[in-house]
Amino acid sequence: VKTAPVAGGDVWSGVWVIVEYLNGNVSGVSWELLGEGRKLADALGCELAAVVTGYQVEHVISEAFAYGAEKVYIADNSVLKDYRTEPYADAIVKLVRKYQPEIILCGATSMGRDVFPAVATQMQTGLTADCTVLEIDPETKLLKMTRPAFGGNIMATIQCRTHRPQMSTVRPRVMAMPERVEGREGTIVREELALNDADYRTKVVEFISATAKSAFLDKAEIIVAVGLGVGSQKNMAVVEELADAIGGTIAGTRGAVESGWISHDQQVGQTGVTVRPKVYIALGISGAIQHLVGMQTSDYIIAVNNDPDAAIFNVANYGIVGDLLQVVPALTAEFKKRLQNGAAK
Amino acid sequence: MHFVVCLKQVPDTSEVRIDPVTNTLMRQGVPSIINPYDAHALEEAIRLKEKVGGKVTIVSMGPPQALEALKKGMSFGADRAILLSDRAFGGSDSLATAYILSNAIGKIHEEDPIDLVFAGKEAIDGDTAQTGPGIAQRLGFPQITYSIKVREITETTITVERKTEGGRQVVEAQLPALLTVEKELNDLGYASLPNMMNAAKYEPEIWSAQSLTFDATQMGLKGSPTSVVRIFAPPVRSGGEKIDGTKDPSGTANALVETLFKENIISDRPLAKGGKI
Ligand SMILES: Cc1cc2nc3c(=O)[nH]c(=O)nc-3n(C[C@H](O)[C@H](O)[C@H](O)COP(=O)(O)OP(=O)(O)OC[C@H]3O[C@@H](n4cnc5c(N)ncnc54)[C@H](O)[C@@H]3O)c2cc1C
Ligand SMILES: Cc1cc2nc3c(=O)[nH]c(=O)nc-3n(C[C@H](O)[C@H](O)[C@H](O)COP(=O)(O)OP(=O)(O)OC[C@H]3O[C@@H](n4cnc5c(N)ncnc54)[C@H](O)[C@@H]3O)c2cc1C
Numbered sequence: 172v173k174t175a176p177v178a179g180g181d182v183w184s185g186v187w188v189i190v191e192y193l194n195g196n197v198s199g200v201s202w203e204l205l206g207e208g209r210k211l212a213d214a215l216g217c218e219l220a221a222v223v224t225g226y227q228v229e230h231v232i233s234e235a236f237a238y239g240a241e242k243v244y245i246a247d248n249s250v251l252k253d254y255r256t257e258p259y260a261d262a263i264v265k266l267v268r269k270y271q272p273e274i275i276l277c278g279a280t281s282m283g284r285d286v287f288p289a290v291a292t293q294m295q296t297g298l299t300a301d302c303t304v305l306e307i308d309p310e311t312k313l314l315k316m317t318r319p320a321f322g323g324n325i326m327a328t329i330q331c332r333t334h335r336p337q338m339s340t341v342r343p344r345v346m347a348m349p350e351r352v353e354g355r356e357g358t359i360v361r362e363e364l365a366l367n368d369a370d371y372r373t374k375v376v377e378f379i380s381a382t383a384k385s386a387f388l389d390k391a392e393i394i395v396a397v398g399l400g401v402g403s404q405k406n407m408a409v410v411e412e413l414a415d416a417i418g419g420t421i422a423g424t425r426g427a428v429e430s431g432w433i434s435h436d437q438q439v440g441q442t443g444v445t446v447r448p449k450v451y452i453a454l455g456i457s458g459a460i461q462h463l464v465g466m467q468t469s470d471y472i473i474a475v476n477n478d479p480d481a482a483i484f485n486v487a488n489y490g491i492v493g494d495l496l497q498v499v500p501a502l503t504a505e506f507k508k509r510l511q512n513g514a515a516k
Numbered sequence: 517m518h519f520v521v522c523l524k525q526v527p528d529t530s531e532v533r534i535d536p537v538t539n540t541l542m543r544q545g546v547p548s549i550i551n552p553y554d555a556h557a558l559e560e561a562i563r564l565k566e567k568v569g570g571k572v573t574i575v576s577m578g579p580p581q582a583l584e585a586l587k588k589g590m591s592f593g594a595d596r597a598i599l600l601s602d603r604a605f606g607g608s609d610s611l612a613t614a615y616i617l618s619n620a621i622g623k624i625h626e627e628d629p630i631d632l633v634f635a636g637k638e639a640i641d642g643d644t645a646q647t648g649p650g651i652a653q654r655l656g657f658p659q660i661t662y663s664i665k666v667r668e669i670t671e672t673t674i675t676v677e678r679k680t681e682g683g684r685q686v687v688e689a690q691l692p693a694l695l696t697v698e699k700e701l702n703d704l705g706y707a708s709l710p711n712m713m714n715a716a717k718y719e720p721e722i723w724s725a726q727s728l729t730f731d732a733t734q735m736g737l738k739g740s741p742t743s744v745v746r747i748f749a750p751p752v753r754s755g756g757e758k759i760d761g762t763k764d765p766s767g768t769a770n771a772l773v774e775t776l777f778k779e780n781i782i783s784d785r786p787l788a789k790g791g792k793i
Contacts, residue, residue, distance in 0.1 A: 193681075281678070284646075285662075288614075288649035289652075291611065292614065292653035295741075296741050300610075319750060320641065321541070321643070322643070323750060325749065326751075327746065328744070328747075331742050332743065373687050374687070375687055378684070379683050379686070381684070389681075449781065464750075477762075485753065491772065493761030501765040501769035502769040505766075509773055
């Protein structure tokens, strides 16, 4: 292990998840990672810990236990009030140097992809970005990190053999959400970090909240997604009616964004959002790889396309070959019938 | 002011595939382009130069072929171009790449102090988004990633809107600083005729490992803590039923909805719109 020498010697043990607490909320990906971290910790026979950094974040501790952490390291400090690279990287690096975890994970979000490269550089260790599969090699006990590259056209498995910690970021909604068990307890380690605001060269001037639509796309249970096959702005009305009938959120392809039918925040894919809803209804979407990487882990995919050879059918659980202008209104009518008979208000 | 832009030459990834037999990348004949995010970084540097005066230096690490990307960059109005090219750089992961680039940028900074370094949000081939922050750390510059708007630049500070999941975070950083940029930052301009003519004549500088004070253990394969142990084609999700809906749309819709309820994929309770989980 080549990483800079540390006080405790060369023993690196434990799996850590860095909990992302932004603007009053914990990002779902942090809990997803505790679920994934549990499996890794079990395979290694080591401890699973959550690292909570921020200001006035005491209440996050019990949540972390509920999602499976055995230990919580907490650094509660007014300097960490808003997310900023420098103090967050400092806080994480201080903890990592002191306690020497073997593996640390963070969401591949605007925070994780900002702070983790800084931490990895300071620790002089490797970092694997945007992983979709994490597993422990049964023989070497090394972390095998699999990630898409080249715009999702290839997958690569990456290892960090001789440096510690082994680090990776993981995209939101790629790993499953673990079960939340109320009342679980564990060890709390409170760290008084000497962080001094004067040392940092950035300040957060303000935060402008995004529209509800875009902020919550990755949390929607049903997504009705549109592609160029929708044909015109006028036809969006047909789609919106379906979305309304089933409580779906509208999203779509880059083609739909470029046509002005939806906003950029609603774009799903490589250069948009990754989603993992219960149901993804793809209307007039060809299924380009850059789109598929953002939605192919959805639980159930329905596709409507008039081209029987469209690639979207290769990932769809249920495909309807046909003109969406005929199929969608028929679907809306059927859903309305069913949902009116049911509990819907 | 002095602006430095990191430009990576990348294959057009929409045309890269895996050879199903050998499991290697098929790159032959795939056109090379300037990494799209880096083009926006360069555009912003040039706009800032036009506004506050100064110069733009572009830097790329790569094989001699990357000279093309630098020449293209010159045609958009950069003033100086440097290619970092050496066999010893090959196989670098993002930690080693950031080491090499920061070393060169550090040298430029000594000769001609830098106010702002730009990098793309990510490269469309490696896709890690780690090189920019790695360079900032090594240079000791504050970083602002996911930049979508430069609000203000003064002699000593820059104020930038950065994109986050919940909205825009507006950050002020002291200069010198490093920004990584999104495409929303600006619309790309065109190369002017005089700039194109200058670029045609211009010979970028080529720096090898010898031109810098490098620690050989920190670059190339040796200096890379991560290693790619396997590459393969993405798993294909197998398609399920495919039904012809052209003849009887209502019947088809009915069958699908029946299936969804029977298999409890959608239940009779009202479902949550985004956010209310
Ligand atoms: C670097 C890069 C990044 C990218 N990032 C993204 C990204 O994040 N997200 C994204 O979505 N794309 C992205 N793209 C673009 C992507 O490659 C595709 O071009 C895009 O996804 C195609 O959109 P589409 O399916 O709407 O359009 P098309 O490919 O044109 O497909 C339209 C489909 O509609 C069908 N159709 C037409 N009429 C009807 C009808 N009446 N009824 C039913 N079906 C009909 C057609 O058969 C066709 O299959 C990216 C590309 C690149 C190079
Ligand atoms: C399949 C595959 C997977 C990989 N996965 C990882 C991984 O998980 N972790 C890891 O550390 N390495 C990884 N690498 C190696 C990584 O791609 C290279 O280190 C690469 O040199 C830099 O990373 P990037 O392409 O991700 O660039 P990014 O970090 O995404 O690039 C961001 C910005 O940095 C600047 N930049 C990057 N490279 C250059 C350059 N050569 N010249 C000028 N400017 C540049 C550009 O402005 C660019 O927009 C992987 C490589 C492959 C082939």
